Amino acid sequence: MKVCPFPVKRLLVLLLLAFLASCDQSTTKQFTVADIPDPKKTDGGYVSNPDHLLSDAAVSSLNEQLGTLDRAGKVQVGIVVVHSIGQNDTRDFVHQLFNYWKIGSKEKNNGLLILMVEDARKLEFETGTGIEADMPDIICFRIQQEYMIPRIKEHDYDAAFRDGILSVAALFNNGNYAYDQLPEPPVVDSSLVVADAAVAGPVNADYPGLTAAADSAVAGNTAAEDPGLVEAPPSYFADNTPSVSSSYIGEPSLPGLIFWFIASLVMIRVFFSRKIKARKGEDNAPVRLKDAPNELLRPGTLGFILVYGLGLLGVGYMASVRHTDVGFLKTFVIFYLAWCLFMSGVVIILLLRAAAVLHEKDRHEKWACLAMVKRDVGPAAYAFPLPLLGLYVWALKKRMDRLRNEVYECPKCNHPMHRLNDVEDNDYLDKAQVVEEHLESVDYDIWRCDSCSTQLVLNYTNMRSTCSECPSCHHYTFRCDKTVTLKRATTSSQGMGSQQFSCAACKFKHDYMFIIPKVSSSSSGSSSSGSSFSSSSSSSSSWGGGSSGGGGASSSW
Ligand SMILES: [Zn+2]
Numbered sequence: 100m101k102v103c104p105f106p107v108k109r110l111l112v113l114l115l116l117a118f119l120a121s122c123d124q125s126t127t128k129q130f131t132v133a134d135i136p137d138p139k140k141t142d143g144g145y146v147s148n149p150d151h152l153l154s155d156a157a158v159s160s161l162n163e164q165l166g167t168l169d170r171a172g173k174v175q176v177g178i179v180v181v182h183s184i185g186q187n188d189t190r191d192f193v194h195q196l197f198n199y200w201k202i203g204s205k206e207k208n209n210g211l212l213i214l215m216v217e218d219a220r221k222l223e224f225e226t227g228t229g230i231e232a233d234m235p236d237i238i239c240f241r242i243q244q245e246y247m248i249p250r251i252k253e254h255d256y257d258a259a260f261r262d263g264i265l266s267v268a269a270l271f272n273n274g275n276y277a278y279d280q281l282p283e284p285p286v287v288d289s290s291l292v293v294a295d296a297a298v299a300g301p302v303n304a305d306y307p308g309l310t311a312a313a314d315s316a317v318a319g320n321t322a323a324e325d326p327g328l329v330e331a332p333p334s335y336f337a338d339n340t341p342s343v344s345s346s347y348i349g350e351p352s353l354p355g356l357i358f359w360f361i362a363s364l365v366m367i368r369v370f371f372s373r374k375i376k377a378r379k380g381e382d383n384a385p386v387r388l389k390d391a392p393n394e395l396l397r398p399g400t401l402g403f404i405l406v407y408g409l410g411l412l413g414v415g416y417m418a419s420v421r422h423t424d425v426g427f428l429k430t431f432v433i434f435y436l437a438w439c440l441f442m443s444g445v446v447i448i449l450l451l452r453a454a455a456v457l458h459e460k461d462r463h464e465k466w467a468c469l470a471m472v473k474r475d476v477g478p479a480a481y482a483f484p485l486p487l488l489g490l491y492v493w494a495l496k497k498r499m500d501r502l503r504n505e506v507y508e509c510p511k512c513n514h515p516m517h518r519l520n521d522v523e524d525n526d527y528l529d530k531a532q533v534v535e536e537h538l539e540s541v542d543y544d545i546w547r548c549d550s551c552s553t554q555l556v557l558n559y560t561n562m563r564s565t566c567s568e569c570p571s572c573h574h575y576t577f578r579c580d581k582t583v584t585l586k587r588a589t590t591s592s593q594g595m596g597s598q599q600f601s602c603a604a605c606k607f608k609h610d611y612m613f614i615i616p617k618v619s620s621s622s623s624g625s626s627s628s629g630s631s632f633s634s635s636s637s638s639s640s641s642w643g644g645g646s647s648g649g650g651g652a653s654s655s656w
């Protein structure tokens with residue numbers, strides 16, 4: 100038997116980590132969701148301050164304000180300020196704690212939990228689903244960035260929470276979180292940094308009711324400087340540069356991404372003819388003119404990956420670099436622009452490919468090749484009104500007109516020939532060609548030389564036609580009359596069908612069999628998970644029973 104040394108090594112590392120963790124725990128407590136002291140249970144308040152990072156005066160003033168908001172039925176706010184939660188992720192932690200305490204009323208789900216973790220340098224907001232409309236993630240983030248993080252960086256946690264809660268209260272009372280920018284904008288930001296008194300001044304003017312609370316908070320925080328924090332090395336909070344490093348990542352819109360996934364697949368198929376896959380072991384139905392592959396450009400899956408990747412890149416940029424939520428509308432615009440960029444690239448490639456391929460073809464072959472490009476890219480010019488694309492399609496039409504309509508010279512006597520009109524045509528066409536013209540799969544031009552009676556018969560195929568080439572007479576007169584299911588597919592076996600083709604010119608008939616794939620058995624009924632809630636009576640000794648949908652925001656400093 101071979102003994103692998105790896106698990107032993109891993110065990111040692113784990114033991115070491117456990118040892119280090121226990122050492123760390125001896126100095127400061129690392130809280131878990133279950134052992135954060137629940138203020139509802141201890142003093143019926145809203146603030147859990149086990150490490151005494153907030154002053155007692157600030158806590159009681161916050162409790163008073165939050166009680167008013169809660170009793171008015173606007174929002175139930177919980178505040179947790181701790182030094183450490185160990186290696187736990189603050190985002191998960193705040194979400195779990197919210198649901199563990201069940202903040203907010205059960206009916207309105209109007210809970211808000213604010214968590215500050217000092218050693219992780221993280222500030223988290225978690226909102227109940229009922230207030231997500233009033234307090235979307237971006238507003239949470241702004242409150243953090245504009246009112247709380249600057250104070251936290253200055254080490255003034257009392258002021259951070261005082262201003263943060265003033266902002267939350269203003270949001271729910273007046274619909275505007277920017278309480279200090281309401282009518283008659285008083286003192287500006289620069290002065291806020293200089294002295295707390297300056298903040299308290301204008302705030303009190305607008306909110307007389309809060310005067311006492313704010314004053315006591317200011318008074319309290321100078322008195323209650325936490326000695327533990329003063330000892331911390333200066334480098335710990337040295338990041339006082341005005342640029343706020345934020346870790347907020349905007350939420351993408353899943354419906355938007357799914358919509359564009361499908362839309363992009365469809366557009367790639369519509370604007371660029373698909374690759375015709377030959378199914379082995381079957382006689383395949385002939386390819387319809389409208390499905391005939393485009394020789395010049397067929398981006399296929401690679402094109403899809405490119406354009407969708409471009410869109411995702413745009414969404415990712417907005418969410419992580421610009422820190423904004425990317426809703427359905429923004430997603431739509433980003434992907435549309437990605438498509439515009441993609442189509443511009445397509446035009447450039449088409450021009451290059453055409454230059455490389457077409458020069459060795461004659462006038463009639465050039466027309467046939469361009470007709471395919473026009474069939475594919477033409478509709479895109481309507482979906483994407485790009486100057487480049489529009490110009491290209493316009494130039495394409497002009498060029499095709501010229502290729503078809505310019506007067507031919509007689510190959511024998513070099514006299515200019517003249518083109519017969521549609522009625523005169525029919526005398527010179529055979530029966531099958533007349534049928535083709537009738538089915539509009541091919542249009543014939545007949546050029547005739549008046550001096551030597553030479554005729555030139557040129558076929559111009561309609562690339563949008565559903566006709567295929569007849570295997571017997573080779574005219575574009577072969578069509579599917581009927582598709583029949585011979586055997587239905589079940590979950591256990593494949594089915595079979597046949598396409599019945601016939602030629603309108605030579606009456607040739609053939610049935611093409613095709614296989615219908617098995618019906619996938621995942622006809623899923625959504626399993627209804629009956630979630631049982633313990634009904635908690637809404638006395639002051641417990642939170643309301645709300646649950647969080649995961650909304651909120653997070654900031655670091
Ligand atoms: Zn001639």
Ligand SMILES: [Zn+2]
Nearest residue numbers: 569572602605
């Ligand atoms: Zn035929």
